[in-house]
């Protein structure tokens with residue numbers, strides 16, 4: 001029995017590929033077209049797991065599946081191998097945001113930690129949105145100011161079009177000759193992080209954003 005090995009974003013990606021395949025069946029695409037969609041999906045999925053063992057490769061391979069039922073079963077089976085968000089204690093969370101004396105914490109018991117790429121919650125009283133993510137093996141956290149927007153927009157993290165908040169965070173970047181220097185970065189992201197976590201298929205942007213926010217590099 002192989003261990004859990006699929007990250008939430010990768011699982012979402014696989015889910016989207018399956019939706020594409022189901023859609024081409026539904027549209028009665030020609031067998032050649034369907035085969036091409038499947039082959040491309042299979043290649044893209046395999047590329048997400050360069051170190052997959054034979055057993056894992058076998059369960060990820062969707063090239064022989066045909067019916068909706070078979071694809072649903074495939075997804076259900078993979079769901080078992082979804083990696084949960086790393087366990088984190090209240091003390092660890094508080095330590096991550098030391099400037100917030102009365103840090104409002106999320107209710108982790110009520111969250112589906114299996115479908116999380118990043119953990120996020122808001123404190124309405126201070127207008128802050130907190131984001132935690134395992135960056136290259138280390139849990140990191142940042143806090144942002146947020147403004148809820150009336151107009152829908154595209155989320156930078158998951159690319160979904162929907163209700164977004166504008167978040168801005170002050171980076172830790174410093175200028176050696178100017179102690180007052182600060183740099184803020186802003187983004188539109190889903191206000192509802194549960195939805196965002198269901199849609200995110202790639203963590204590149206999130207990773208870059210967090211690295212930049214946390215970057216303690218000194219600019220001369």
Ligand SMILES: [Zn+2]
Pocket residue numbers: 155156157158159160189190195196197199
């Ligand atoms: Zn999003």
